[in-house]
Amino acid sequence: MQTATPLSPPIVIAHRGASGERPEHTIAAYELAIAQGADVIEPDLVPTSDGHLVARHENEISETTDVADHPEFAARRATKTIDDRAQTGWFTEDFTLAELKTLRAKERLPQLRPGNSAFDGQETIPTLEEVIALAKKHKVAIYPETKHPTYFASIGKGTDAPLVAALKAAGWDSADAPVFIQSFEVKNLQRLKDMTKVRLIQLVDGEGAPADGAAPSYAAMVTPAGLATIATYAFGLGPNKAMLWQGETPAPLVRDAHAAGLRVHPWTYRAENYFLPAAFRRGASPVEHGDVAGEIAAALRLGIDGFFTDFPAIGIKARNDARGVK
Ligand code: G3P
Numbered sequence: 448m449q450t451a452t453p454l455s456p457p458i459v460i461a462h463r464g465a466s467g468e469r470p471e472h473t474i475a476a477y478e479l480a481i482a483q484g485a486d487v488i489e490p491d492l493v494p495t496s497d498g499h500l501v502a503r504h505e506n507e508i509s510e511t512t513d514v515a516d517h518p519e520f521a522a523r524r525a526t527k528t529i530d531d532r533a534q535t536g537w538f539t540e541d542f543t544l545a546e547l548k549t550l551r552a553k554e555r556l557p558q559l560r561p562g563n564s565a566f567d568g569q570e571t572i573p574t575l576e577e578v579i580a581l582a583k584k585h586k587v588a589i590y591p592e593t594k595h596p597t598y599f600a601s602i603g604k605g606t607d608a609p610l611v612a613a614l615k616a617a618g619w620d621s622a623d624a625p626v627f628i629q630s631f632e633v634k635n636l637q638r639l640k641d642m643t644k645v646r647l648i649q650l651v652d653g654e655g656a657p658a659d660g661a662a663p664s665y666a667a668m669v670t671p672a673g674l675a676t677i678a679t680y681a682f683g684l685g686p687n688k689a690m691l692w693q694g695e696t697p698a699p700l701v702r703d704a705h706a707a708g709l710r711v712h713p714w715t716y717r718a719e720n721y722f723l724p725a726a727f728r729r730g731a732s733p734v735e736h737g738d739v740a741g742e743i744a745a746a747l748r749l750g751i752d753g754f755f756t757d758f759p760a761i762g763i764k765a766r767n768d769a770r771g772v773k
Pocket residue numbers: 462491504592629650685714715755
């Protein structure tokens with residue numbers, strides 16, 4: 448059963464929901480994004496100890512939940528090395544889904560987004576199935592990201608198979624299903640190519656390299672030869688927005704990716720001055736909002752096919768203005 452959503456690019460992808468206005472990766476954040484008109488909602492995915500996938504940006508959840516306030520879980524605090532980075536805290540893979548559901552979400556960036564803290568303690572951690580059900584109810588697409596696939600496979604909690612199983616259970620296993628699967632790693636996308644027909648997106652950053660060692664650098668992956676390789680398994684490219692520019696001059700990335708047959712969905716457009724390039728900041732405070740609509744408009748003029756934003760309402764207006772839609 449297919450519930451295909453007509454997606455007319457450029458698409459507006461609600462990054463972790465409307466995460467500029469609600470604590471990220473909560474049903475409230477996704478619902479607000481949908482109400483604002485987002486085409487797509489983005490869950491980052493990590494596993495539980497009992498084989499479920501839940502929406503969190505990190506498997507270490509002390510910054511986005513009240514886990515530290517739960518004495519019954521104090522002994523679960525641990526230090527782990529994930530993708531060469533040592534981290535101390537509480538990790539989703541050490542909790543059952545039932546245990547995680549006793550936690551409540553909180554705002555990650557209370558200093559930049561103080562208004563969002565008013566919603567702390569109201570929401571649980573959503574499961575992938577809950578995100579799918581919400582997307583189906585409102586006929587929007589989803590853009591799940593597999594976080595740390597090599598790490599999770601190494602501890603026997605691989606996320607690719609349960610993700611594909613959940614999508615198939617939802618009737619989503621075709622190239623026009625309302626789904627894009629994204630990853631900063633390469634090898635899991637190449638495996639996913641043989642596991643599902645849904646569209647795959649290769650994420651790349653302005654520095655560093657994929658954690659699975661599949662390429663020497665992200666820079667090497669965005670050369671014309673690198674993009675041609677990505678096009679053998681992926682539908683599109685998800686670059687850091689800074690990679691679209693060389694100073695104020697367009698970088699060749701959008702043109703080269705399109706030449707390779709890839710769509711381009713940059714991340715992440717955020718309204719606070721703290722996240723904006725100097726030309727789009729307004730006022731001196733990092734908390735104040737600058738001209739993110741102008742930043743998005745400049746990217747749209749480069750021909751991008753969609754974009755991630757924490758502020759879907761602003762993104763929708765910028766997209767519609769670019770289309771000449773009132
Ligand atoms: O998935 C696009 C963008 O979300 C990648 O960065 O760290 O926010 O998941 P991150």
